Amino acid sequence: xxxxxxxxxxxxxxxxxxxxxxxxxxxxxxxxxxxxxxxxxxxxxxxxxxxxxxxxxxxxxxxxxxxxxxxxxxxxxxxxxxxxxxxxxxxxxxxxxxxxxxxxxxxxxxxxxxxxxxxxxxxxxxxxxxxxxxxxxxxxxxxxxxxxxxxxxxxxxxxxxxxxxxxxxxxxxxxxxxxxxxxxxxxxxxxxxxxxxxxxxxxxxxxxxxxxxxxxxxxxxxxxxx
Amino acid sequence: xxxxxxxxxxxxxxxxxxxxxxxxxxxxxxxxxxxxxxxxxxxxxxxxxxxxxxxxxxxxxxxxxxxxxxxxxxxxxxxxxxxxxxxxxxxxxxxxxxxxxxxxxxxxxxxxxxxxxxxxxxxxxxxxxxxxxxxxxxxxxxxxxxxxxxxxxxxxxxxxxxxxxxxxxxxxxxxxxxxxxxxxxxxxxx
Numbered sequence: 001x002x003x004x005x006x007x008x009x010x011x012x013x014x015x016x017x018x019x020x021x022x023x024x025x026x027x028x029x030x031x032x033x034x035x036x037x038x039x040x041x042x043x044x045x046x047x048x049x050x051x052x053x054x055x056x057x058x059x060x061x062x063x064x065x066x067x068x069x070x071x072x073x074x075x076x077x078x079x080x081x082x083x084x085x086x087x088x089x090x091x092x093x094x095x096x097x098x099x100x101x102x103x104x105x106x107x108x109x110x111x112x113x114x115x116x117x118x119x120x121x122x123x124x125x126x127x128x129x130x131x132x133x134x135x136x137x138x139x140x141x142x143x144x145x146x147x148x149x150x151x152x153x154x155x156x157x158x159x160x161x162x163x164x165x166x167x168x169x170x171x172x173x174x175x176x177x178x179x180x181x182x183x184x185x186x187x188x189x190x191x192x193x194x195x196x197x198x199x200x201x202x203x204x205x206x207x208x209x210x211x212x213x214x215x216x217x218x219x220x221x222x223x224x225x226x
Numbered sequence: 227x228x229x230x231x232x233x234x235x236x237x238x239x240x241x242x243x244x245x246x247x248x249x250x251x252x253x254x255x256x257x258x259x260x261x262x263x264x265x266x267x268x269x270x271x272x273x274x275x276x277x278x279x280x281x282x283x284x285x286x287x288x289x290x291x292x293x294x295x296x297x298x299x300x301x302x303x304x305x306x307x308x309x310x311x312x313x314x315x316x317x318x319x320x321x322x323x324x325x326x327x328x329x330x331x332x333x334x335x336x337x338x339x340x341x342x343x344x345x346x347x348x349x350x351x352x353x354x355x356x357x358x359x360x361x362x363x364x365x366x367x368x369x370x371x372x373x374x375x376x377x378x379x380x381x382x383x384x385x386x387x388x389x390x391x392x393x394x395x396x397x398x399x400x401x402x403x404x405x406x407x408x409x410x411x412x413x414x415x416x
Contacts, residue, residue: 025395029339033247073307088296103346106299110339112251114337179245180406187392187399194391225302 014136271366
């Protein structure tokens with residue numbers, strides 16, 4: 001990670017360039033398990049972002065005090081504290097949502113995405129950059145979870161955020177909201193995302209080649225004139 | 227009979243990987259070769275049984291009587307991680323062959339979500355100590371079975387012509403989906 005990167009880049013890179021789900025393939029368990037509906041995905045992503053942001057902030061503030069040998073243990077204790085806060089708040093304020101997410105709220109502790117950001121970024125950068133990085137990664141995670149939840153909710157139960165969006169004549173594909181559907185949806189989504197990126201790259205490459213050829217032609221003509 | 231049902235339910239019907247989505251990271255990461263999948267599965271089973279004993283003792287003899295349930299997450303993680311580290315050192319001293327087979331995988335799985343998820347499920351279900359151990363054994367065997375099937379398929383997959391965009395994680399996920407579909411067939415067993 002170069003020091004001269006602008007602050008806005010630290011936020012934006014999380015959205016797509018190093019998107020936790022599509023690019024880093026981290027934090028798969030909650031992505032697959034809770035995205036039965038948009039609401040669940042949103043709640044999970046917000047809880048994860050809360051933990052990520054506060055852990056990054058705390059760890060980057062204390063990064064010079066944490067000895068290198070015990071850093072992993074220190075990170076985990078910090079993360080576990082915030083997860084406990086998130087878990088208790090959810091249980092108290094949104095008992096239904098907490099029940100729907102099951103053990104996956106406490107399991108935010110072992111989400112590799114959070115530990116990964118602490119190890120790669122927060123332990124080496126100042127609090128402001130770490131905050132932006134955490135927000136960006138959280139937002140990237142949120143986008144992926146909402147897309148997954150949206151697709152699975154529309155196809156699997158005909159609704160979006162609890163509102164009916166497809167006509168009753170459409171028979172819901174039950175398989176999509178079952179575990180098998182989670183794997184299939186994410187696999188296809190990642191595949192098509194790769195396909196899109198690949199095509200975009202090829203078009204850019206071809207445009208580059210065309211530009212180069214045109215430049216070479218004009219240069220040749222100029223040389224010929226001389 | 228009761229114990230048998232717990233075992234089969236944890237190993238096949240509610241398979242940790244394919245129906246509870248716990249331990250997806252190693253499932254995708256370490257399922258390239260059958261040999262490493264087997265080692266990983268055995269190491270996970272071992273840690274799960276160990277976790278079953280320790281977390282049961284910790285939760286029901288220490289946290290519940292003193293009303294400290296809110297400390298569950300940090301205490302589980304710290305105790306499991308340090309215990310596994312300790313066992314790793316003991317194995318290294320006692321038996322080199324076992325260390326070579328399991329050793330490198332032990333630190334990887336200490337804070338894997340399959341292990342912590344297992345410990346959390348354990349405290350929710352309020353099993354006895356014996357039932358917990360059987361539950362751990364079943365969950366570990368189920369994880370190993372899923373990992374082995376996956377690694378077998380992936381070894382074959384290297385010979386096939388997968389579209390470039392789908393290579394790696396996407397095709398693995400799609401295969402996992404088909405496997406999960408197959409495992410749904412066991413749903414009526416219990």
